[in-house]
Structures are given as C-alpha cells and as structure tokens.
Amino acid sequence: MIRIFLISISFLLFFSCQNTSIPALEDPALKIEYGARQCNFVENPAYIVNKDYVVYQDFCTHIVFYPDIVSFKPRKNKESGFAFDKNGMYVKGEFLKIDTTGFFILGRNEENDLLWKTKYKIFKNTTELKNIDVTTFQPNPCKNYKGEVKDQYYKDKNFIYYFDKKIEGSDGATANISPYDFCHDKNHIYFKGEVASFGGEPYQYVNCDFFKTEKYVFRNGELVDDMHPDNLKALSGHYTRYNNDVYFRGNKTPMKLKNSSIVKVWTADNYDFYITDGKSIFKDGKEIDQKVDLPSFGFLSGAYCFYDKNGIYERGYNQESKKEIIEKLPFKYDGKTDHNAISYNKFSGIVFYKNQAYATRTKSFYEDLTQREIAVGKAQKNDVDDFDGSNKVFIDYNFCKMYDRIYFRGKRTSFDAETFVPMDNNDQYSEDKYYKDKNVVFYCNERIRHIKKMSDIDVNSARTFNIFLIDKNFLYCKNVKIIKSAGIELLASFSGYRGGFCGLDSTPRSDFYLFKNSEGFWLVKISDKISYRFLGKVFDRKWEPSFEAIDLAKKYGNNRTIVPQKIVKKEQNENKSKKIDNEVYNALAVQIKPDYPGGIQKFYAFIKKNYVIPKEILDEESSRGGVFAKFIIEKDGSLSEIEVIRDLGYGSGKELERVLKLSPNWIPAIKDGNPVRCLYSIPYYVQ
Incomplete structure (x- = not known):
C-alpha cells in the first residue's frame, strides 16, 4: 500500500497542562437575575436524575416524579423531553404505558409541544391524535436556505397538517417534500396553516423563491413590478427562468438561455448544485472553468464529489480567475467511471473507486488496497481514515486517536489512549466538556479551544451531573470548585440574564442552579464568574419568587398551599360518610x-x-x-x-x-x- 500524501500534522508538539481548581466566590446577597428571558426555568427540556427521584424541566414546567431509577434513561438532543424506564416511557415528565415499537420524534413547536409517533399511533405530548394515517404521516418542515425552520408542517397521504392541526382541503399526496421550500400542494401555498393569498387571489407556487397570482409575481415574498407571471418558469427548486434570463435563489445571474437550450439541473440533499444549458456547466448561474462530459455528469450525494465517464472530481476554487473549478482526483482511471463504479461512505467521508480510496476530509489518497481493507473502509461507522496504519479515529470535534496517541486539534497530548473517554454531558448545548483517562480528569471549553487538567479531582469517583462535574468530595463547574458533593441533589435550574438587543449588550449571560447537599440548600450562579449562596438547612420559598414555581421532592415537604397526593387508608367502616375534600x-x-x-x-x-x-x-x-x-x-x-x-x-x-x-x-x-x-x-x- 502506497501513501501518496497526508495532510501535515506535527507530532513534535506535546500538549500538557497542570491546573489546580480555583474556589467559587461566596456571595451572601446572590439573587436570580432575570434579564430579558422568556421563561422561568432553563430554555431546553431536561431531566435531572437524582438519587431517588427525577426532576423534569422545560420553559415553565417543573415537576418531580419517581421512576425506576436504575433503568431510567433520558433521551438527548432532538429527543430531549422523552425518557424510558423498565415500566414505560415519560413524555415531558408524564408517565405513559404504551407499546413503543417504532418510536420516532417528529418535532416540537414554539410552545414546546412534542409531536411523536409509534408504529401504530401518533401523539402530541401524551394525547393521541386520531384520524391520521400513521403509516404515511411524516414531517414536512419548511426551512430557509440556512436550514432555519420557518414553519412546521406534516403530511399523510390525505392531508397537510400545521403541526397537529389538519388543513382542511389540502392534498397530502401532492404536498412538497423539500425542506427548503414553502409549504404547498397542487392547489395552494400555505402560511401559518392557512391558504395564502394576495388581494383575494390565492398564490400559485412556482418554486422556493417565486410564487405568483394571475396578475402579479412575488420574489422571496416581495412584489416584483417588472415581471409578468406568464413568462416565469421554474427550472428547479432554486433556479428560475424568466424569458431568457436565469435566476438563482431569486437573484439574476449572468447566464442566458436560448429557446433551443437543453436545460438540466443537478440537485442533491435538497440543494441545487449545477445547471447546464446543454453546452456549458454553471454553478450559481456562473460558468465554471472545468469542462466535463455533460451527458454522463453526476455527483455523489453528501460527498461534494462529481464524476463523468472520464473521471471523479472535487470542488475547488481558482484564485487567479476568481471562479469555482472542478478538480480531477488523482485516481488511476481504468475504464468508465459512473455511479456503479464509485461508492461513498458518508460516515468516514471516503470515496472508493476500484482498489483506491480518497478521504475527502483529510485530502488523503490511497491505492492498492486489499479487498479486506476496502470492505472494512466501506463498513466503517465512524469518522476514520485508517488506510495508512495510523488507526486514526475522530473521537469528536476536538480529539482524535492516532498511532495509539490522543491528539487535541492536531497537537499530541500525554493522555492515555487506552482509557481516554469523553464524559457524558446531559446538556448538549453546553460549551464545556469533560474527558478523563485512568490518571486524570480534564476540562475543555469548545469556544476558546483549550483544555485544563484538574489535578485535585478523584478520577475513580468523577462523573458528570448535568453541566457539572462531581467526585466523592466536591461539585465542580469548568475548573472551579463550588460546594461539597456529599448528598448532592440538583433541585432546579433557572435561565438568568440573556443579554440585550442584537447582541450589543456585553453583560455575560448567566444560569442559576438550586442544590441540596448534606449541609443544606445552595443557590449557584454560573456566568463569567461562578458564585454561590448558602440558603440554610431548611428550604424557604421566600428567598426568591422563582422558587414558588418549583415542585420539591416529597421528603423536603412543599412549603406552599399544594398538597401532594397522599396514600389514604381505606376506612374500615365502608358506610362512613366521606369528608368534604377542600385540599x-x-x-x-x-x-x-x-x-x-x-x-x-x-x-x-x-x-x-x-x-x-x-x-x-x-x-x-x-x-x-x-x-x-x-x-x-x-x-x-x-x-x-x-x-x-x-x-x-x-x-x-x-x-x-x-x-x-x-x-x-x-x-x-x-x-x-x-x-x-x-x-x-x-x-x-x-x-
């Protein structure tokens, strides 16, 4: 096996950093700062798993419940809000006994309602939705070109739905399936679940960038004075023809068409890449330098690699001409190259051709691979480039393992490769990550891109707890030591200051956490500095108005008018009259x-x-x-x-x-x- 080239990496840099955790600041006057926040608790749904109970929180919800702790497993990322134990599942903290075969998250709306399905049923939170065809029901999200969700639509074979609301008169069979689009069917365009119109005339769909009525043309929602609807034609989702002009994403391009032009657009992953007039090939309506065989031209979805009968290409840019080009990859070509001769592993980012491979991420080329090596490479489920014997495995965005060493952003570290693991963090939105090996725990901040060893933490007992780190002695956040961890419980978390208009406010954002340990109750503030306040051995809601909304575990009582559910002993005398319940x-x-x-x-x-x-x-x-x-x-x-x-x-x-x-x-x-x-x-x- 011959290595043609490998992106340069320095093996001489040895990364090591000692750090002793600093103490948090005690603030006897600490209070929750509200700022311009829109919710009472943290913005994102979260399950806080304590020793014998669980807290569920979202925008303005805070409930305590008692699942089977040993088997209780919260879901993460897009499935946050759901959890399972051996008895059933939990949706936003509410228990639901149901067959979860085919469990799939469909989406959530701005009110934090969850839409989900199983093989046989569809639910909004814990309420089953009736009269929907479960088999064909699917998300139909409408996003802009940045991938931002504009609205949430769904469809089955019969109708379109605005989240869970059926749009009467809609046609699910002809509903658009592109996520970078308006919601529309063969009859109408929809806005906020209603038929969109202008001057009493329903809009007619053209493509992602244009729509029209019988008299008017609209581009990206704005009226266009100099266009007539009869001369407007969609070439694809984002390419549009008006007379002889071509528009891309609503903008006029230098490309001109003739009546005899044979137009074709290549699209993948819901994105329009290239267009041809039958003679030349264009990107975003601008002609590119490289000549290709148009009849056989195509590309590998997700790889940004292209092919024709003569070769395989990758996108590039010519600095002199200031134009995008297609660069031919250095495979040894023997025979026709088409989609049957080429394969691509989306996990590893490697393109295969015959007994050769090209790693798109590391720009590495390999030839003379054995059939076993090719089979292993095609089956790889990780971001890995393993043909040079380095066993290079990308652990996450910051770390990789190569030559039995751990590298941080290309720099060699002293961490033990055999025992090195990322520590699970329940808050996927946090910039703070923790890792450990058999010898040490260390902290990494993804924004400022540095790591610090935390030399005073007990490695064997160290574990993550929400965004925090605890060992047998203390609770930590980042590299700051806060309070003792004995008997630690996280009772609630609150979103604090969120900054002012347009990011011009330089005040650092903050979050607040209510803890209980063996010493009593604590309020902790996480911001540019970490501080805490001891609230006493007995919980008092008068400390803070936000405490009124939390639901304490039964063992701590509930210092408000709420009376938790009680187990009432059956009266021996069944005929005894029932007392009036005014609780x-x-x-x-x-x-x-x-x-x-x-x-x-x-x-x-x-x-x-x-x-x-x-x-x-x-x-x-x-x-x-x-x-x-x-x-x-x-x-x-x-x-x-x-x-x-x-x-x-x-x-x-x-x-x-x-x-x-x-x-x-x-x-x-x-x-x-x-x-x-x-x-x-x-x-x-x-x-």
Missing part, C-alpha cells in the same frame, strides 16, 4: 388534570383578545417578555386566589390578573372520581 392539589396528584373548554390554546387566545398591553411596554421593545401567574381552579371550574408571581412592571401583572378574573369556568380536576381544587400556573408572553 388544593397539584396537577400530578390528580387522575384528570383541569382543562380549559376547547384546550389550552383557546385559553391563551382568550387572554390575547382581552389583554391590553401597557403603553410603556409598547414604547419599550426590550420590556417584552413573560408575565407569570398562579391560581386555583375550584371544583366548579372558577378561578380563585389569582396571584402574579412575576411581571414586567408598568401594570403588566395587574392587567393579567384583571383578564384572569374574566375567564370562563374551566373543566375542574378529577381525583378519585370527584372534582377537586387544583393549583395551576401559566406564563403569558407580552408581544
């Missing part, structure tokens, strides 16, 4: 939760209709945000004991209290077959 329960302690007639969205629509935004908030955009209130839903459905927990000032809380007093009666909570009083809390976002 106030939380939502977890009842069999049927209270609900607003028509659903919670109807309730928010009622508030929005009646809520008058104070003039001061209208004048001050930065004042927009959440107003939080709690109240009791009585047995007859009326609301009582309305209390605003937090507001934006200017009378925003009083206004929400006024509107809540106008609310129609709810459907009360049910416990043991009887209506009961139930505590309820809501956020209302003033926008």
